[in-house]
Amino acid sequence: MRVRGPSRRSVLTGTAALAFGSVLPRLAFAQATPAAPATAQVTRLRVATMERIELGGSTPLALFQNLLPGPVLRVKHGDKLAVTVENTLETPLSINWQGVRVPNALDGVPGLTGEAIAKGASTDISFAPPDAGTYLYRAFQPELAQRALAGALVVEEPGTSPYASDHVLLIQSWAPDPTMKVPLLTVNGAVSPTFEAPAGGRSRLRLVNAGTQFLRLQVMASCYVLAVDGQPVQPFALKDGRAQLTPGGRLDLAVDIGSADPIPVNVETSQLPIQLALVTPVGPGSAQGTPPLPVPAALPSNGLPDKIPLEKAARFEVPLGPDKVGLSSFESVGSVARGTSVVLALVNRSEAPVAVQLHGVPARLLDGADDGWKPWWHDAVPVAPKATVRVALVADAPGKWAIVGLRGGDGAVVAARSYEVK
Structure with a gap:
């Protein structure tokens, strides 16, 4: 990955045009970063503060390993992920x-599933992720997660990847200047970075919305959706390369790379688009151009x-706002037996x-009559203003599970x- 410095026009003009208040949820997607070999070693995640005035303003940011975002954690499906998290912050961390x-x-979830990591303490976390896919690890506390304390988790499918390159694009938003009406967007900590992909091939982009x-995204190339919120779908082409990415999604x-022209990944706005990243073909490609590639095979x-x-x-109702609420009580909507819909x-x-x-478990969106469902699973569910969305899940994991709404x-x-699942 090559990282370009921001131009005054791309940052100021683009962010000034962004009008998020009018964006209604349509569809959630995400991910991207250079592939790294899987390892059975324990990964250390030391959480400490660092000044990044250009992004965080005068308030220091809490970072994993002094990296923005945190390191990409990669593990093969079926293998264990092992991390040690050390908290040097002045506040507890989950x-x-x-x-x-x-x-x-x-x-x-403090108070619901266990104790937070105290100041100066560390904890060992080890588990085998049950699903292959693209995920997000971050501080549970929104004030920390929204100020950089986040990273991508990639659980790779068994076998050799059919893709010529594999990139994670973790998107974050910033407002370092209080006078800015809209935030600055970064990908993997940089403004409009460039990713390289073999010419004439097909690249897997893993888009993660940590902001x-x-x-409203647009990829300026032929592309197919492989997975939504980490769960595989029957591959389908995005019309005009457009999709919506929900916070946390x-x-x-x-993405078909072609042989010559760079591929912008943009955020659409009411005026000019903002270029999030650029995917550049490298290598000889084909002198006659790139023939159309077949529809990709579905992920396992x-x-x-x-x-x-x-x-x-x-059936339970979960009211969303309009007022802010605390994260201390997590009032229960009810309890069910294991295996209950x-x-x-x-x-x-x-x-x-x-x-x-x-x-704890993803859900499927129901249709208006509650007698069918849409084809994708979500764990980050978009709900439009003054609207009601119904989702269905199977409660198969015992314990108390949180439902959190973020404006x-x-x-x-x-x-x-x-x-609660009993």
Whole structure:
């Protein structure tokens, strides 16, 4: 990856044009970064503060290993991930594994699933991720996660990848200047970095939205969706390369590289688009141009059910805002027996879109009649202003699981509920 410095025009003109308040949720996706070999060694994640005035202003940022974002954690499906987290901050710290079906004890919700890591303490975390895919690890506390304390987790499918390159693009938003009406966007800590991919081949881009904004993306090339929020889908082409990425959401894309022209990855705005990143072909390619590539093969299934029985489902309502709430009580919406189908009605009472983060298990969006579902699984669910979205899941993991609603734009917590699986 080559990192370019920001130009005054791309940063100031682009960010001034961004109007997130009018963005309504449509679809969530994400991911990208250079591939790294899997390792059985323990990864150290020391959390400490560092000044990054150009991004964080005068307030120091908390970082994993002094890196922005945190290091990409890679593990082969079926292998164990092992990390040691050391907390040098003045406040307790909890780690959340967004989208990963971890044991309840590792869910990282203080007061619900265990104790936070105290100041000056460290903890060892080890588990085998049950699903291949692209995920997000970060501080559970929004004030820390939204100020840089986040990184990507990649659980690689067995065997050799069919893609010529594999990149993680972790997107974060910043407002270092209080006078800025909209934030600055970075990918892997840089403004509009360049990624290289073999000419004439196909690259896997893993898009991760670690920020607070609903992003309208456009990839200026032929591309197919491989996975949504870490879970495989039957590959389909994105019309005009457009998709929406919910805060906390991830999208895996297969992108046809071509042989000559660089490929912009943009955020669309009401005026000029903002270039998030550039994918540049490298190598000889073909003098006659690149012939069309076939539809990519589907990723291996993670074994989630094809059908969720709804006839005897437990049904709970989760109100979203409009007011901010604390993260101390996690009022329960109810409890169910293990294996029960659950339908959650996510009721947004605010004037802003809300990203609902589901812990423990992903869910499928239901249609308006509640008698069918849309084809993708989500653990970051977009809910438009003044709207109700219903999702269905199978409660197959014992414990108490959090449901958190984050307001689009500023990331304020507008829902903190839980449900128990016995």
